[in-house]
Amino acid sequence: MTPPPDEPSLPPAPPSNPPTLPNKMAAALSPADAQRWEKIKPGTVDRILATVEKAEAHDRRMDWAEIGLRALGAICGVLTVSILALISKYCVDHNAATAGAGIFGAGAATIVTAFITTTRGKGGNPDRDRKD
Template sequence: MAHRRWADLPAAEQAEQWDQVSPGTFHRVMASVQRTERHDRLMDRADLVLRALGLFAGLGAVTILGMTAAHFGSIGAPTQGLGVFGAGSASIVGAFLTVRRSRPGPPAR
């Protein structure tokens, strides 16, 4: 998407005509494109951080489920422990898959 913004900028002759009509127009256009690029980079970083946070939260939840299942096994109820671990893990995996499918794909270039 970023390359398209730069490709859509006017030719030098067109930019000169804009500046003759309204001085500073091309500089404002360039500043706007640069702000948009910076915003896109920040949004990409935020998306990466949120994905990592979700991954660690899911890993933490599975760890807690595993510890709970181990506790059930240590008190003589391994079947219940497996049920808790299996159902909990399946729901977490289902939630991750649902979120991934509901996100829109990358924009076409």
């Protein structure tokens, strides 16, 4: 029996150095391309970099908006549960414990279902979960 041939060795992976420019779009702009574009139309590279900076600022604003909306959703959820608890207490105080339990239980179950559906049911937000 002959031994199996040696498998060819793969070249080593290039080192992963993070780009020093604002983002990957700007890092993709090679100096040779930039020089060619500047020869064709002066100011092109500046416009490209300005567009990249605007896009980065927009992404940061959208991240803050998402944080604000999540906080607002949490506050609304807590307030809704508090209101349900107060209504249930009112029902219990007026000898309608079954109605109070039903109102609180059904309301809380609805809120929990809505929370689970929106956070896990859609498989995540593709824009938020993207890997750049």
